[in-house]
Amino acid sequence: MRVVLCLLLLLCGYRAQGEDGDLTEQTLEQTTPDIWAEMTALRDMVVELQVELRTMENRVMESDRKVEELKTELTVTKMYIELLQIENSGQATDLISLESRLTSTESKTSDLENENADFQTRLSDSESELVISKSRIDQLERENAEKPKVAFYTALTNAGSIGPYNTDITLKFTKVFTNTGNAYSAATGFFTAPVRGVYYFQFTVCGSSAGLKGVHVYKNSQKIMYSAEWKEHPNIRYFTNSVVLELFTGDIVYLRLPKDHGIFDNANNYSTFSGSLLFPL
Template sequence: MRVVVGLLLLLLALCGSGAQGEGGGLGQVGEISEFQETAPRDAAEESAESTTKQTTHIWAEVRALRDMVVELKVFVQLLQRENSDQEMRLTATESKTTDLEKENADLQTRLSSSESELLLSKSRIDQLERENTERPKVAFYTALTDAGYIGPQNTDITLKYSKVFTNIGNAYNPATGFFTAPVKGVYYLQFTVCGNHTGLMGVYVYKNNQRIMFNVEWKEDAHYKYFTNSAVLELMPGDNIRLVLPSTFVIYDDVDNHSTFSGSLLFTL
């Protein structure tokens, strides 16, 4: 804008100096004749008219330049506004991207935590399965005989439960009637005694050579009569449990398995 104003002032100055030069030359010619005195005036008028036209043209160009400058200012403002909007959208996009990256990082952290927990759970399951595989399994269930009455005897006898239905771990020996603990642990033992006569019925329970239980019933008629008892014992490897029929006592069993002896390992120690 300053350049345009400077050019305008320069043109006006040149026009003014040209007019003054033409006026001076025509004054000298005017001394020669009266006819020639009118020529400078006509030239001055023409020069003034020309200057007016040039000035009008220059001002028109100045106004056109001004309009262009205004349009450019408006265009620049629009560009600035659009650029500001784009910057705002870019900022919002960057913020959303940051939020997404943070959310993804949180998901990755939770996923890693879940994978770690899954690995720990699998490791624990593997350990339990290994322990369960390595843990001794002991359980037996037996019945006494198909022969009917056992007893009375003159001495105590160890009962040999000859009908073995379950013997996991082979801890029960039907040839001796002994249950022998294979590992240190707590064992559950149970027996049922049947009588089918008039008289005494009962058994001793021995741990090794120590009597730990005695169950006895007096039976007055020849009908089936039962009693059942159980024990939870801590046993060391090699400890044995056996049932003993006291002398003069009678018990009964047949194909219906009235008199039984069973047990299992609850847990090791």
């Protein structure tokens, strides 16, 4: 554009000078070399401008290429961003799921910890109860070891009938089968309490002849019980009775045959006397 404008200006000036008629041939000759010089300069300028134009065109093409590359890169980037968003959305879902599972696991862990604490408490209580139970067992074993063991079982005689007599007599049960604690004496017929306590006694009385059969139960000199039956016919008949007594150490218990009463025993051990300590006091 600059070259064209310059040429137009020169032509217009030349034309104007010719119309005025002021120029001479000498002036024209002087002016001609200047025009060619100017035209040469203008041509060179045109060449330079063409070169610059091609350079600019190349730069524009390069810019267009870079713009296309940038557009392509931008498109790829957008796609990558979308993929990342999709992936991130999936990861967010997974994260929410993981957080939910973590919360559930923490809740279960808390429940298990509470349950374990409860088990520990119950275990501690059970251990305490076990210690107490063992202590109680040890105490009972000691008490049982220290507790006197007293029991006896005897039968009267192998002689058959005893009585009736004109007076009361003390019965001596001479066949001793059990005498734990040695509290019964076959020589006297007495049971002597070794410790204060509650004792259980049982006796069986047998008769073979007609008439009265029975015994008195004595504690020391005190008559505790009278137990008897009347027999109409001479045959073997017997009865059993029992008594529970509180005795002090040294108290004696024994059976007496009342006068006019009879009693029978032989190898079959029909008439017996037994007792044991229920518990000490």
